[in-house]
Amino acid sequence: xxxxxxxxxxxxxxxxxxxxxxxxxxxxxxxxxxxxxxxxxxxxxxxxxxxxxxxxxxxxxxxxxxxxxxxxxxxxxxxxxxxxxxxxxxxxxxxxxxxxxxxxxxxxxxxxxxxxxxxxxxxxxxxxxxxxxxxxxxxxxxxxxxxxxxxxxxxxxxxxxxxxxxxxxxxxxxxxxxxxxxxxxx
Numbered sequence: 102x103x104x105x106x107x108x109x110x111x112x113x114x115x116x117x118x119x120x121x122x123x124x125x126x127x128x129x130x131x132x133x134x135x136x137x138x139x140x141x142x143x144x145x146x147x148x149x150x151x152x153x154x155x156x157x158x159x160x161x162x163x164x165x166x167x168x169x170x171x172x173x174x175x176x177x178x179x180x181x182x183x184x185x186x187x188x189x190x191x192x193x194x195x196x197x198x199x200x201x202x203x204x205x206x207x208x209x210x211x212x213x214x215x216x217x218x219x220x221x222x223x224x225x226x227x228x229x230x231x232x233x234x235x236x237x238x239x240x241x242x243x244x245x246x247x248x249x250x251x252x253x254x255x256x257x258x259x260x261x262x263x264x265x266x267x268x269x270x271x272x273x274x275x276x277x278x279x280x281x282x283x284x285x286x287x
Contacts, residue, residue: 190248228285
């Protein structure tokens with residue numbers, strides 16, 4: 102299902118988005134809700150070896166409630182952060198149900214530990230849909246849905262004109278994800 106939307110990808114439909122990408126990025130990333138400075142500092146505060154405190158910092162920046170996980174679940178997720186390699190998402194399928202229960206939390210951990218994975222966001226998903234790339238809604242970390250989401254953003258990065266790549270302290274995944282989020286809210 103996800104592959105069909107990528108096969109029917111229309112680069113011309115993306116032109117208006119690409120023309121406004123930098124403005125859309127600034128609109129989202131530098132909004133009061135996003136705490137751009139906190140994000141950029143956090144990129145350097147999360148490093149190997151990962152600690153519970155680092156995951157707590159990510160949760161706090163994301164505005165998420167405190168994790169209600171047993172220590173074994175937290176350990177499982179931290180170990181996966183070492184093992185997973187971009188753009189693979191299949192390791193998510195081996196998680197216990199409790200660890201898979203929150204795609205937003207897991208994608209943010211992947212983003213801050215790898216800097217290459219996109220943070221799952223409903224507005225971003227809507228932005229992709231406006232470009233003709235339909236990604237199903239989900240609350241749980243489905244490796245195929247999240248994999249399609251990551252691949253779709255990667256595809257946009259691959260076909261974007263060079264003018265979309267502004268000099269900034271954020272990974273390109275964040276640049277495109279933030280712009281898509283602003284685009285999806287319009």
